[in-house]
Amino acid sequence: MIKLTIDGIEVEVEPGTTILNAARKIGGEIVPPAMCYYSKLKGSGGKCRTCIVKVAQGSAKDPRPMPKPVASCSTPVQEGMVVLNITSPELLEARKGVVEMLLINHPLDCPICDQAGECDLQNLAYEHGVAKTRYEEPRRTFEKIDIGPNIQLHMTRCILCYRCVQTADQITDNRVHGVLGRGDTAEIGTYIANAIDNDFSGNMIDVCPVGALTDKTFRFKSRVWYVDPMDAHRNCQKCSGKVALWMHGKTEIYRVTGRKDEFGEVDEFICNECRFEKKDINDWTIEGPRKINKTSVISQNHYVLKAPPHRINLNSVEMVSKQILTEGKE
Numbered sequence: 001m002i003k004l005t006i007d008g009i010e011v012e013v014e015p016g017t018t019i020l021n022a023a024r025k026i027g028g029e030i031v032p033p034a035m036c037y038y039s040k041l042k043g044s045g046g047k048c049r050t051c052i053v054k055v056a057q058g059s060a061k062d063p064r065p066m067p068k069p070v071a072s073c074s075t076p077v078q079e080g081m082v083v084l085n086i087t088s089p090e091l092l093e094a095r096k097g098v099v100e101m102l103l104i105n106h107p108l109d110c111p112i113c114d115q116a117g118e119c120d121l122q123n124l125a126y127e128h129g130v131a132k133t134r135y136e137e138p139r140r141t142f143e144k145i146d147i148g149p150n151i152q153l154h155m156t157r158c159i160l161c162y163r164c165v166q167t168a169d170q171i172t173d174n175r176v177h178g179v180l181g182r183g184d185t186a187e188i189g190t191y192i193a194n195a196i197d198n199d200f201s202g203n204m205i206d207v208c209p210v211g212a213l214t215d216k217t218f219r220f221k222s223r224v225w226y227v228d229p230m231d232a233h234r235n236c237q238k239c240s241g242k243v244a245l246w247m248h249g250k251t252e253i254y255r256v257t258g259r260k261d262e263f264g265e266v267d268e269f270i271c272n273e274c275r276f277e278k279k280d281i282n283d284w285t286i287e288g289p290r291k292i293n294k295t296s297v298i299s300q301n302h303y304v305l306k307a308p309p310h311r312i313n314l315n316s317v318e319m320v321s322k323q324i325l326t327e328g329k330e
Ligand code: SF4
Pocket: 157, 158, 159, 160, 161, 162, 163, 164, 165, 188, 204, 207, 208, 209, 210, 212, 213
């Protein structure tokens, strides 16, 4: 086993583990964000650079620091390595730069994007972004394309993470799309306008970190924080049948997705029949509400616990409201 520290926390992992997975073993805030790496997809990672970390000591044998931030999703750990993520202001500044680059060609259409509330880029921009853009050139824009009966591609929002390409490659038997072109002309496209239509194609929607691939059966139906996520299952011949139902009221199913873990990755890929065709509550056995991280926007309106009275400081509430009123007037 190999010992290293990440943000001062010691962890022991198997040789060959990446820094990102070592951080995931610790969990919590020190885990770097990942927009292109996906543990269930072979060969993913190394494209977006959001997972960069600072290596302050390469290893016990060679304690020199690495000269530049490294992609934690594709850098293996070394014995005695010292890694800094949220404890390095320098690194956070560098990540801010990565986010700025990702946002150069990304439209700020979160108010009308179906991915809003569960979008990795939105979260990143919220945590590391700057309010203003320095970019003055025209942005890339594309027409929306229907790729098959259930999926819409909004290329303008794509960050070229390749996850959907790897999903199609590795869990469907017939990939008909890929990244076409190079550099600033690169785009996701299908060959000769093929429709993406096979039993597992819907998983591309779940792996897309932004709103570039969306579910046409859910588009514009509801903001994600107004629906209630439930764990449910059914007997399915094609997949495990274990899904998350996004419910409106007690009986209406607005959307079916895979169940995502704390790192935003699905536990198991699900088939298109479960995802797009089973929208009747009688098709499913409901297991109960999904546990959603309290800080997620999806949790809004879903808190079940009331804050104990001693935790509410009325003076500070008053102070904040006064501040908002003053700022409003300015
Ligand atoms: S469409 Fe989504 S999943 Fe596919 S490359 Fe673009 S951002 Fe990644």
